[in-house]
Amino acid sequence: MSKIAILGAMVEEIEPILSRVENINKISYANNTFYEATYKGKEVVIAYSKIGKVFSTLTATLLIEKFGCDMLLFSGVAGGISPELAIGDLIIADGLCQHDLDITAFGHPYGYVPEGEVCIPTDVKLREIAKEVARTKGMTLKEGIIATGDQFVACNEKKGWIEETFKADALEMEGASVAVVCHALNIPFFILRAISDTADMDAGFDFDTFLASSAKVSADFILEMVERV
Numbered sequence: 082m083s084k085i086a087i088l089g090a091m092v093e094e095i096e097p098i099l100s101r102v103e104n105i106n107k108i109s110y111a112n113n114t115f116y117e118a119t120y121k122g123k124e125v126v127i128a129y130s131k132i133g134k135v136f137s138t139l140t141a142t143l144l145i146e147k148f149g150c151d152m153l154l155f156s157g158v159a160g161g162i163s164p165e166l167a168i169g170d171l172i173i174a175d176g177l178c179q180h181d182l183d184i185t186a187f188g189h190p191y192g193y194v195p196e197g198e199v200c201i202p203t204d205v206k207l208r209e210i211a212k213e214v215a216r217t218k219g220m221t222l223k224e225g226i227i228a229t230g231d232q233f234v235a236c237n238e239k240k241g242w243i244e245e246t247f248k249a250d251a252l253e254m255e256g257a258s259v260a261v262v263c264h265a266l267n268i269p270f271f272i273l274r275a276i277s278d279t280a281d282m283d284a285g286f287d288f289d290t291f292l293a294s295s296a297k298v299s300a301d302f303i304l305e306m307v308e309r310v
């Protein structure tokens with residue numbers, strides 16, 4: 082049976098999950114807390130990494146290498162880029178790129194370093210399960226590219242550049258680093274985000290206002306998926 086990692090970046094992103102799982106065993110490790118638990122008979126390990134690419138790389142690696150997870154589901158919030166995405170809407174990543182990775186001085190495209198790739202695809206089967214959940218629940222699920230960087234984007238110009246350069250539909254601060262880890266370790270992974278803001282000049286205010294409600298939309302959806310994997 083699969084041991085499923087459920088990862089968020091912030092405590093608000095995993096709280097709605099922790100409140101619904103059973104048989105919790107709390108483990109402190111590497112300045113973080115990992116929660117082994119069960120949900121409807123499935124074994125899960127839940128954690129939040131803290132914000133950004135470095136912390137999410139560390140936590141995703143530990144979930145796989147130390148806690149033995151063989152599948153990873155990320156749940157959280159994102160800034161919307163696509164005009165189709167309003168606050169509270171869900172997006173699943175079909176691919177993830179790092180918008181702040183730049184060695185263009187050497188003739189490489191944005192987001193690329195030698196022996197890496199600009200865009201890392203997520204697991205097709207997990208995406209299919211998500212679409213099935215959305216159909217059953219009558220929910221709209223957008224699928225698209227998510228761009229990741231170590232910056233909270235609150236500026237239309239920056240947002241426009243990320244959209245043009247990566248054809249991205251949403252942006253956040255952890256997805257692509259989790260993708261690098263899972264891709265390298267051959268672990269099927271899935272990135273779900275509910276929109277908390279639209280990365281414009283109101284983004285800071287909107288993020289604070291909608292973090293908890295949007296994080297819950299994403300978390301509830303992830304638990305529906307856990308039942309089906």
Ligand code: ADE
Pocket residue numbers: 158159160161232233234235252253254277278279280281284288
């Ligand atoms: N996560 C949610 N909103 C975001 C934004 N505007 N920039 C970066 N990460 C985010």
